[in-house]
Amino acid sequence: MGKRLLTAPLLCLFAASAAGAQAPAAGQAQSSATRAELIQKLDESFARVDADKNGAIDRGEIQALEAKITEQAQANVQKQLAEQFARLDADRNGQLSLAEFQAGATVRANARPDAAIQRLDSNRDGKISRDEYRARQLGQFDSLDANKDGTVTAAEAAKAAGR
Numbered sequence: 177m178g179k180r181l182l183t184a185p186l187l188c189l190f191a192a193s194a195a196g197a198q199a200p201a202a203g204q205a206q207s208s209a210t211r212a213e214l215i216q217k218l219d220e221s222f223a224r225v226d227a228d229k230n231g232a233i234d235r236g237e238i239q240a241l242e243a244k245i246t247e248q249a250q251a252n253v254q255k256q257l258a259e260q261f262a263r264l265d266a267d268r269n270g271q272l273s274l275a276e277f278q279a280g281a282t283v284r285a286n287a288r289p290d291a292a293i294q295r296l297d298s299n300r301d302g303k304i305s306r307d308e309y310r311a312r313q314l315g316q317f318d319s320l321d322a323n324k325d326g327t328v329t330a331a332e333a334a335k336a337a338g339r
Contacts, residue, residue: 208329222309232303238289246285
């Protein structure tokens with residue numbers, strides 16, 4: 177189990193940062209994760225989402241991020257379709273139209289930024305502050321940190337998983 181013991185919050189998933197989303201390489205697993213490391217990762221993720229750097233994530237920033245993620249996902253789908261087409265068109269006669277094949281696959285944006293705000297905006301001001309952004313994940317971290325030493329060990333995580 178690596179430093180990424182906890183699932184990142186919804187907005188961190190939206191951010192889809194390569195650094196934040198990477199799992200440790202094989203053989204490089206860490207045995208613990210500290211609260212300070214989690215706070216650092218959450219703050220980095222928050223900063224990526226807070227495009228205007230005003231200290232709050234609003235509906236527009238979530239929509240912009242979702243649009244970017246949707247665009248990236250659509251590009252990935254189109255690449256996969258082209259690869260599938262090449263594999264399917266074994267005789268290379270072009271009978272399987274790539275345009276027809278691609279027309280059947282589209283990625284739709286998650287048009288629900290209000291759901292993210294509702295889930296994370298504990299004071300209901302329509303924005304997600306850094307503290308609100310951190311709260312859910314830090315609560316989970318604290319519940320895993322059985323001895324309250326600021327570090328979640330592999331043993332603590334395994335014990336929590338067995339609950």
